[in-house]
Amino acid sequence: MKKKILITGAAGFIGFSFALKLLENNHQVIGLDNLDNYYSVKLKKKRLKELNKFKNFSFFKINIEKENFFEKLRKKKIDHIFHFAAQAGVRYSVVNPKKYVYTNILGTINVFRFAVLKKIKSVFFASSSSVYGDSKKFPQKETNQLSPKNIYATSKIINEVVAKSFSNNFKIKIYALRFFTIYGEWGRPDMLLFKIMKNSIKGTELKLNNKGNHFRDFTYINDVTSILYLLLYKKINKKFDVYNISSNNPQSIKKIINNFKKNFSKLKVKNVSRNNLDVFKTHGDNKKILKLLNFKNFTKFNKGIKTTYSWYKSKNDKLIF
Numbered sequence: 096m097k098k099k100i101l102i103t104g105a106a107g108f109i110g111f112s113f114a115l116k117l118l119e120n121n122h123q124v125i126g127l128d129n130l131d132n133y134y135s136v137k138l139k140k141k142r143l144k145e146l147n148k149f150k151n152f153s154f155f156k157i158n159i160e161k162e163n164f165f166e167k168l169r170k171k172k173i174d175h176i177f178h179f180a181a182q183a184g185v186r187y188s189v190v191n192p193k194k195y196v197y198t199n200i201l202g203t204i205n206v207f208r209f210a211v212l213k214k215i216k217s218v219f220f221a222s223s224s225s226v227y228g229d230s231k232k233f234p235q236k237e238t239n240q241l242s243p244k245n246i247y248a249t250s251k252i253i254n255e256v257v258a259k260s261f262s263n264n265f266k267i268k269i270y271a272l273r274f275f276t277i278y279g280e281w282g283r284p285d286m287l288l289f290k291i292m293k294n295s296i297k298g299t300e301l302k303l304n305n306k307g308n309h310f311r312d313f314t315y316i317n318d319v320t321s322i323l324y325l326l327l328y329k330k331i332n333k334k335f336d337v338y339n340i341s342s343n344n345p346q347s348i349k350k351i352i353n354n355f356k357k358n359f360s361k362l363k364v365k366n367v368s369r370n371n372l373d374v375f376k377t378h379g380d381n382k383k384i385l386k387l388l389n390f391k392n393f394t395k396f397n398k399g400i401k402t403t404y405s406w407y408k409s410k411n412d413k414l415i416f
């Protein structure tokens with residue numbers, strides 16, 4: 096059965112990618128985004144241009160921080176909400192901590208309130224691997240103790256707590272998805288892989304924290320959208336739950352950089368000291384989501400990065416990152 100889906104943050108990386116998957120499968124998608132300028136607005140508009148090619152797509156420029164944001168959507172038919180709009184990024188939480196409170200905490204509460212008002216069947220929202228902080232136990236399980244290192248991570252933990260109480264207090268199902276370093280085509284220019292690709296092509300200097308002595312559980316966007324698509328059809332009995340969305344395969348940043356250096360002699364690296372906001376390693380246990388959905392086939396990192404790099408090269412002239 097075809098569904099009517101509201102995606103918040105539809106001009107963003109994950110929101111756009113999932114909207115595209117839904118539209119390609121003939122679902123009806125309402126996209127919402129305020130097109131903020133945290134990174135290239137031009138890139139966000141390019142993503143929207145791709146979505147606008149589908150007649151089943153409609154877009155609303157809306158700020159979820161506004162109490163009455165849903166007025167424009169009140170009469171729309173919506174079955175499920177995928178809530179991805181947020182102030183992402185760990186570093187920026189030092190520059191503008193209030194933005195995380197307004198967008199991530201207040202904005203998310205507004206989205207949940209709208210979902211209750213509209214009697215939405217289920218809401219899936221983006222949490223983050225950053226909720227685990229500097230873990231001692233790997234792989235990180237959903238039951239691990241949480242230890243946020245910055246306001247971004249704190250805002251995601253608050254979202255989870257609020258979601259649980261909404262699901263208890265109202266007739267609504269809400270599920271938190273803890274994403275682990277998502278990468279791929281149409282990805283985010285503020286994230287390390289895109290910075291590596293950009294500097295490799297331009298021959299400009301990459302600032303590398305802690306000599307690359309970090310590990311990240313990179314998870315390919317097409318695997319993420321496949322998982323989200325399966326979730327849409329999965330009947331989950333619990334009213335609230337939390338799932339890691341991770342490939343369970345952490346990669347050494349140092350090794351990635353060395354591979355790029357080998358293949359792209361132009362890449363220059365400038366070592367800078369460790370940033371205290373960064374965790375040493377992320378490695379998500381994905382057994383819970385795999386068991387729920389019977390999903391097995393994660394894309395190998397080497398393959399995902401090759402596809403991403405080819406895409407980047409083909410678009411680099413036309414997109415502003």
Ligand SMILES: NC(=O)c1ccc[n+]([C@@H]2O[C@H](COP(=O)([O-])OP(=O)(O)OC[C@H]3O[C@@H](n4cnc5c(N)ncnc54)[C@H](O)[C@@H]3O)[C@@H](O)[C@H]2O)c1
Nearest residue numbers: 104106107108109129131158159180181221223274276277
């Ligand atoms: N990409 C990752 O690796 C990753 C990892 C962990 C968690 N997440 C979470 O997943 C979600 C999506 O991430 P992404 O990588 O697509 O980020 P993104 O920045 O590309 O997308 C977020 C979108 O939300 C929009 N937005 C911001 N504030 C808004 C507001 N007040 N009202 C309406 N729209 C607003 C932005 O314009 C942007 O297009 C976010 O919640 C992020 O915190 C992402």
